[in-house]
Amino acid sequence: MSYDDIIHMKHPTSPHHPRMSMNNRAAQFAPFAALKTHVDKISEAGRLTTQKRILDEDQRQILNRVLSDLLIHKKEYPFITVDYFVEDEYKEGGSYMTVRGQFKDIDEINKRVILLDKTTIPIDDIYHISNSLCKAD
Structure with missing residues (x-):
């Protein structure tokens, strides 16, 4: 399809209405952004959390x-x-995670277990720990 007949024509402009600014043109699509926020809120409300044991x-x-x-x-x-x-960033409660690694040390000041890969875990948040030396069951 060739557009040779219109490609070099001047953009039509209304003699009665001024050109719309880019901000106003963008605002026409704002209602769709509100729908996205609403869907996000519904998804967030449906996400389950657990209370800390x-x-x-x-x-x-x-x-x-x-x-x-x-x-x-x-x-x-x-x-x-x-x-x-x-702990969950957005809702009350949180979730339980499991991490495996090599023990390096305990930061007694900040009360954290430190793994060899530099992962840190707050001691107050530990529910269960087992190791290759003995099992804590």
Whole structure:
């Protein structure tokens, strides 16, 4: 299809109405952006979160014993598996994550477990930890 007959014509301009600014032209499409926000809110409302589980005294003692064993054997960089709670940024609650890696140390000031790959996990958020030295079940 050839447009030779119109390609060099001047753009039509109304003698009665001024040209619309780019901002006003863009504003014509703003209602579609509102629909996207509404869909996002519906998706967010449907996303489930979990409440943080509180360790009882026995579970806390087991966790402390495992952390002490890890400190004793830290030069061996034992492999560990940690289940811990991650607070949700937008809603009440959060979710549980599992991370596997080699134990490096404990940051006692900030109360965090440090893995060899520099991952850090807040000790207060740990629900369960097991390692290659012993199991904490």
